[in-house]
Amino acid sequence: MTVNRKDLICGLVFIVIGLLFAVGARDLDIGTATRMGPGYFPLVLCGLIIFLGVLISAKSFGKPDVDFGVIPWRALLLILPSTVIFGLTLKNIGLMPAVFIVALASSFSSSKMTVPLAFALSIGLSIFCAAVFKWGLGLPIELFGPWVRFW
Structure with a gap:
């Protein structure tokens, strides 16, 4: 099975960033969907970023590997x-x-x-x-x- 390393690393970076921000927002009050606390939106956003990272990582499997190219x-x-x-x-x-x-x-x-x-x-x-x-x-x-x- 081939793995596109570029997409896999990109997805893993999204997952790590989402997890780091989720850990940083863990002390904030979440509240409920009708009475959102200051931690509600950051936690939802972290969940979306992690989900996006999982999708990108999963999409990397079965694709041909691509060269990273020049780092800017x-x-x-x-x-x-x-x-x-x-x-x-x-x-x-x-x-x-x-x-x-x-x-x-x-x-x-x-x-x-x-x-x-x-x-x-x-x-x-x-x-x-x-x-x-x-x-x-x-x-x-x-x-x-x-x-x-x-x-």
């Missing part, structure tokens, strides 16, 4: 830290600069990206996020934090 190191080194930087800087520099930094760093994960296009993308995404989250949804989030206030 540049994308991994730029995109993964960007999410951490966003979380660490959002409160101090505000939504628009944080989104700008993340979009700018992430856009260079592609070798086809040019500098003018990266800046245009970052500015456009910052304005879009401000329009959606601050003005559209009315979330109490500062557009510019105390470190970069202009006024």
